[in-house]
Amino acid sequence: MSLDLTFGAGLLLSCAIAILASKFATKRSRYPLPPGPYGLPLLGNALQMPTSHEWLTFAAWGKAFGGVIHVSIFGRPIIILNSRKAISDLLEAKSGIYSDRPVLPMAGELVGYDASLPLIRYGARHREYRKLMYSGLALQKIEEIHPIQEQKIRDFLQSLLESPNQFQTHIRRTVASIVFQISHGYSVTKDDDPLVQLAERATHEFSLASAPGSFFVDLLPILKYIPDWFPGATFKKTAKAWRQTMVQLRDEPYKSVKDQVLRGVALPSFTASLVERNAQPTEEEEDIYKWTSTAFYSGGADTTVSAISTFFLAMVLNPEAQRKAQDELGKVLGRGRLPTFGDRDRLPYIEALIKEIYRWNPVAPLALPHRLTQDDVYDGFFLPEGAIVFANTWGIFHDPDIYPSHADFIPERFLSPENSDVNPDPRPFAFGYGRRVCPGKHLADASLFMLVASTLSMFKISPAKDKNEMPIIPVPNYQPGVISHPADFKCCITPRYSEAELFMQLGK
Template sequence: MSHRTGWHWHMALLPYGKRWRDLRRVFWQYFRPDVLSKYREDQEAGAHILLRKLLASPEKLTEHLHYSVGAAILRIVYGLDVAEDKDRNIALAHKALSGVEFHIAGSFVLEYFPILARVPRWLPGTALLCRLDSIRQAVLQFRDEPWSYVQEMKATDTLRRCIAWDMMEQMPGSSGEFGASLSDSTARSAAGVAYAAGIDTLYATLQRLFVAMTLHPEVQKKAQAELDAAVGPSRLPIFGDRSALPYVNAIVKECFRWNATLPLGVAHATLADDTYEGYHIPKQTTVFVNAWAILNNPEEYPVPDNFVPDRFLRDGKPNLSIRDPATVAFGFGRRICPGRYFADETMFIFVASVLHTFNISPALDDKGQSIQVRPLLTTSLTA
């Protein structure tokens, strides 16, 4: 399915091997903790875009979340500014990421009968195949068009420095921190992974903030009181405020835990026969980690269905005795998400900016009464 949708180059879908290792190594160079500070201005700018759009049209919440997160990542990865409305790169991302649902293992007949992909598209009943073809084209455009634009602008020296620009300086003809020239395929794929993974998972996680605040107004009030004391009324939060905002940081952690974005993680496959606690697991068995069960374990997180940031605090300071949800939500071992530190920082500035600026409450019906909010999950790879 990754080939049918065009996502075969994505790091999360590659088998372990040299290509995967090269891609991850390149990606990590730009998203390890010690380099993240140079992206903060663009992360703050993305949060400010969200604030402006919410002020103008709050009824378009989900659209604004997708747009503002995409704007921040496009600036960081490709040095691109988005159009105020109907940006082509954002639209391509939206269409390309619609193919994520096809990566739910065991969900589509093509996994079992791949020969069906050869059926001529003019035959009746091939709507699914036509949709897959359209998604594949969008995915490849999503990866290649911004990269090509940076190549063109780099030649004229008219683009701001960005991750793609730095990668291109590692291409054949130059040698940089990777010790050898970087291939075009690996570089453009690493940039595409950064854009795709960030815009999809951050968008989904931020949606939880708005649902949680409508269900738990007491959490919102407590966060706003902390922001008022630490930031004050005359400016917006910045990264320099983070150490003075332990409750806001706890909200970020609870957003990662509560109704996990990837409840079953990404499907894995065993490379060889294995035995675990008496269970025989044959080679090429699909294996899931039930992240949802871990993050909803009442022994570790009492009342797990409730959004309770205080669980991560003790006497106003981080409670180190409770499992950090990031150790589960971002995967495990050599496959753990290498963009997890960037995601955490982006979530912080968006959460802090929104809570310092707006009150989040349920919509009103025609009679002016609050409409009851119920958290419902989607049936895609990201919930």
């Protein structure tokens, strides 16, 4: 039999088995599946699944079908949660059966992130990852890191003074310098640092590889078995290239720190502590150490870069919010000093502005998928074992019943006494859910606060101007991917004070 026929027969057989399994799962419960868009025989909703900006389509389906939606792809059930209550009731309250990850053929098996903290299946290894991560990122540990964050952000402000047009490059370097100092004792001193470039490439490739619907192999896993030379198998060549990036980021920084520890010259860092506590690790233990140290950057840096970029965009588009934040900073700090973490409790408008940054355009608009490990019933609907479960964070943050005037950037919504039903703090939904919540959330939140408060204390952010001195108003345009960044935009960043006062603030 020719390869074409063999592949075609396997494809049809796979589809038939999947459909029969799906029908059996539905029949074994007296409860109906949740509503959703109608699909086609065998294919289900495969042709309706978006390949980009999935959260927008899922939110539109939520308006049509409700907060809990069912679709299927070749018989595989998918549950989409557009309801804040459903996310809490299922991913939080029932986290024991909703904390697994589905197998993602592209990002997991082919590129190789199936052993990483974001995609590892729920079990003993996942628990070990999280135990190690929390040992370095617990809230009390973050307070010990504050001096590093404050110094790195002072360096960021100096860079803005010297080359404000390169603010996006400065953002990426600053976040990387904070994370790599903590994780590997590595000092980032220039914008084109090779380790930063490697890490950015890896996180970008992971974001593309794990985005739902971006690769057909995720919808039809049998495709992973076709040979590399087969027509249409370009995704396998892409996976091989991305796998090389992953291996390089996982192995090389860890090896560098390990060598430094052996020579007695390692600076204090999370990775150094892992090596020092276990001088003779097994192969599996060392693999866990590599992935855990890598997770510091891949799990938090890219999201922080996205949030900071959103801050600059929001300030360009909302000068009144910027003015109010700067008025508050002036009253609390006076002139001549930068904010510290000790000022945070006295800056309620800055705090509200940060909450609105998280809400307005969430860095992870669609949380990484969960997998249901046993049959469940919720709100009168049957949720079958093995279902892939997506939580649409963007849909929650843009639900007008929860956040009125949801399209507008309004920090004031968080200044009123908190109402559990209207304008709640978005942070419990911004960093993932249940036992898959991001362990680096405290580090990311602290970095965002310090950079926002420090930048606004020293600079005014306004629209860039064209050759006729007319303002160029950027359009909020967010790129696809698991981590969504605003598309490149220009702005004008100018000092608020005289040179002498600026240098006094920077401690020169």
